[in-house]
Amino acid sequence: MEIKRTLPTDHKRWLAFVVGFLALSLIVTGCNPGGRPSSGQPGGVEAGVASSTARPTLTPSPTATSTPWPTFAPAMETWPTPAPLPADRVELPEGTTVWLLLGAEDAKPTRGRTQAIHLLLVNERLSKASVISIPGSTYLYLPGHGMGRFNTAWPLGGMKLVYDTLGYNFGLQPDRYVVAHETEFTWLVDDLGGLEVSVLYPIRDDCGGLPAGLHSMDGKKTLCYVSHHADDDIFRTIRQQQVLQLLFTKLVQWGRLAKLPVMYASYDQNLDTDVSLLDLILRVPLALRLGDPGRVKTFVLGWEALETWQLPDSTRTEVLLPREGKISQLVSQAVNAIREPSPLNAVVLTYEFQLTEVIGMTRTAGARLTELAAPTRTPTPPGGSQATAIPVWTSTPLPPAQTPTVTRTPTRTATNPPPLPSPTQGEPYPIETPVPTVIWDTPYP
Numbered sequence: 001m002e003i004k005r006t007l008p009t010d011h012k013r014w015l016a017f018v019v020g021f022l023a024l025s026l027i028v029t030g031c032n033p034g035g036r037p038s039s040g041q042p043g044g045v046e047a048g049v050a051s052s053t054a055r056p057t058l059t060p061s062p063t064a065t066s067t068p069w070p071t072f073a074p075a076m077e078t079w080p081t082p083a084p085l086p087a088d089r090v091e092l093p094e095g096t097t098v099w100l101l102l103g104a105e106d107a108k109p110t111r112g113r114t115q116a117i118h119l120l121l122v123n124e125r126l127s128k129a130s131v132i133s134i135p136g137s138t139y140l141y142l143p144g145h146g147m148g149r150f151n152t153a154w155p156l157g158g159m160k161l162v163y164d165t166l167g168y169n170f171g172l173q174p175d176r177y178v179v180a181h182e183t184e185f186t187w188l189v190d191d192l193g194g195l196e197v198s199v200l201y202p203i204r205d206d207c208g209g210l211p212a213g214l215h216s217m218d219g220k221k222t223l224c225y226v227s228h229h230a231d232d233d234i235f236r237t238i239r240q241q242q243v244l245q246l247l248f249t250k251l252v253q254w255g256r257l258a259k260l261p262v263m264y265a266s267y268d269q270n271l272d273t274d275v276s277l278l279d280l281i282l283r284v285p286l287a288l289r290l291g292d293p294g295r296v297k298t299f300v301l302g303w304e305a306l307e308t309w310q311l312p313d314s315t316r317t318e319v320l321l322p323r324e325g326k327i328s329q330l331v332s333q334a335v336n337a338i339r340e341p342s343p344l345n346a347v348v349l350t351y352e353f354q355l356t357e358v359i360g361m362t363r364t365a366g367a368r369l370t371e372l373a374a375p376t377r378t379p380t381p382p383g384g385s386q387a388t389a390i391p392v393w394t395s396t397p398l399p400p401a402q403t404p405t406v407t408r409t410p411t412r413t414a415t416n417p418p419p420l421p422s423p424t425q426g427e428p429y430p431i432e433t434p435v436p437t438v439i440w441d442t443p444y445p
Contacts, residue, residue: 070167072143080312081321083141087171090331093339095125100162100174102154103226103240107181108270111158113151114179115227116240119172123338127289130334131298133241135233138306139319140169149319154179169322170331176279179272182227186219188247191263192256194218195246201235203228233320234302241298252291252351255358257284288352292345297337299330 075083092098103116119132136151143164145156153161159177167173180188189195195217203210207224217225226240251257264277290296305326311317 069173070143070164072164072168075141075143076146078141078147081139081147081309083147084169084322084324086168087328089167090171090335092121092335093123093125096121096123096338097175098122098172100166100177101244102162102177102179103185104154104179104181104272107183108272111155114154114162115151115229115236117150118241118244119166119170119174121172121334121338122286122290124283124286126338126341127286127295127344128338128342129290129296130337131241131244131296132330132334133237133244133298133300135237135301135306135320137233137319138301139309139321140165143168170327172331176275177273178275181270182223184267184270186223187267188263189217189219189222192247192250195222195243195250197222197225197243197246199225203230205230234300234306238300238302241300245296245298248287249291249293252287253354255355257287257355258358258362260284284355288355289344289348291351292348294342294345297334299334301327301330305330 069089072086075086099120099122101116101118101120102114104112104114106112113136115136117134117136119134121130121132123129134150136149138150139147140150142148142153142156142161145161148156150165153165157164162177163173197215197217199210199212199215202212203225206228207221210225215221222243226236226243228239229236260280261277264280268277301322304323306320306322309319309321311319
């Protein structure tokens, strides 16, 4: 059954509006010029350009140490394959938070299988991130439940089992999580105006047919593209990571982050998450810096780390069994990618300017509408209309042999007062011109 989209109620709209202007102020003060590229750095600003006055940076306090590390009981005897040993806890750089993004099949309140699993390691101090994408059919040890596919952890034991599974097999514990469903995913793609997706491998028997090449996709077609599973679960994970990159890049472009409060108020009733609106607002400057493609590295748990294995039962289900030591090796690569600082690319300046311009236009439009909505008092004469003297030219007849003269006789004509200007109902966002969309390099297995 299709879920109808419901817009926020009036009080939520006003709350989003008020918090939105608070967010815009935080954004302006939070975009630290100290992180901008200087002359001589790659992608830096020329030395002849005047530098702006330094402003304080508003940085959210990291929460990486707030999650207690679980204690795992000895693994039970598992069938059909023995459980691996628990992974060592990963030492993360200072100021690093771990975000978990899940895509579930069924809408709330049902907990369906999670066919999209992505871990985000974000070093908020250095503004760098790593993305680890995990196929849903990866066969892992689920603490207290035995061996099973990772996509069944959410419906079996909720978020606690998901966290325990990641801690046992990956040595990582998330600090924040978001579980999105198919409906919210299609809304997000449509709210961003669709995506331009490069299809590397054609899909002939689904999604209306997608030959190799560039395709303009709306929400429904994008959902089909990331859900198609006829070929391989690893291929599907790679497509999901590709679309995730496109969504983030488009979100930070053209000041779209200014619409974050309204979008959050529209989605929060359907999402399963512990992320608040304030958590997102405080990280807007961080999101702008992560728009630099060189600051985000992507990793896929792929064929070099997994092998196809068929369960020895009547179902003959194929799963992806991790090779020994390969998961920890991949996690180490992802952590090392966010340890060292790097200069910002000039594209960050573009994103900051676009967002600042949208903020200014939104504030100007709001002030103008407030001014026009305020009542004004205009004095009028007792007759109810304003009298204006308009000269009328008339000719006076004279006797013959005299030159006629022209006299000016003023007459009073009633005119109505000029109408007040009416507010325009235009979109406060700038007209978009096609620009190249930055695509992060994804190391294929």
